[in-house]
Amino acid sequence: MERGRNxxxxxxxxxxxxxxxxxxxxxxxxxxxALSLRAVARELRIAATSVYLHFEDRDALVLAALRQCQAELAAATAGAESAATGPRERLRARALVLGAWAHEHPGLFKVLHETTLHQRADMSFREEVAAGTTAAVQRCMDAGDAPPDDAATVALDLRTAVHGAISMRVNQPGRPWPPLEEQVDRFLARLVYRTG
Structure with a gap:
């Protein structure tokens, strides 16, 4: 049964x-x-045409959903970072948020980071989190916690390592992975602080 009109x-x-x-x-x-506009309409008990009034196709809906998802992830990252004290602790907190979020939302992680949509659409809205990581790395360098370098390059190396570790956990959940916190600490030591 279709629900009534708004x-x-x-x-x-x-x-x-x-x-x-x-x-x-x-x-x-x-x-x-695997998502269809008709499936979304069925879940909401509305006519498929009601979905098409808001989104011209599946990619438009997925992009809108991912924008919201990314905004929520950015807010969670900023919250974790602001709750920590000191540049090192803030960078660590920032790196761990994605892991906790992906543990709760493995399907969304795959869509946000591993979708072929990246080849078809502008997903530059994801850059806010990347820019925040670069700024956090730069703060560590400015505080003398990390050797001077190009913060964007170091942040990209760190993001690549963390995303890889999370992706492997999402795609191979049955393996005996070490705690993500320990891996992140090793990544930070070797890639940012260069102590390992």
Whole structure:
């Protein structure tokens, strides 16, 4: 049974519900190609045309969902960083947030970081978190905790290592992985502080 129409002027609420439902389904599916606008409409008990009024195709909906997902991840990262004291602790907290989030949302991690959508669409909205990591690395260098270098390059090396460790856990969950915190500490020591 289809649900009733939203009252006049509440199209934004329906759009938000569509995005929320898409996020939940993407997390379950772990694959943006497996999502359909009709499936989202079925979940919400609305006509598929109602989804098409807000999103012209699946990629547009997935991008809207990923933008929201990335904004929430950026907020969680900023929160973890601000709760820590000192440049080293802030960078570590920042690096660990993605791991905790991916543990809770492995399907969304795959879609956000491993989707073929990267080849078809502009996903520059993901750069905010990357820029924040570069700034955090630079603060460590400015404080003398890390040797001077190009912060963007060091941050990219760190992000590559952390993302790789998380991706392996998401894609091979049955393996006996060491605690992510220990791996992140090793990455920080070798790539940023160069003590290992």
């Amino acid at each position: 009252p006049r002027g509440q199209g934004d609420r329906l759009r938000a519900e569509i995005v929320h439902t898409a996020l939940r389904l993407l997390d379950e599916l772990g694959d943006d190609q």
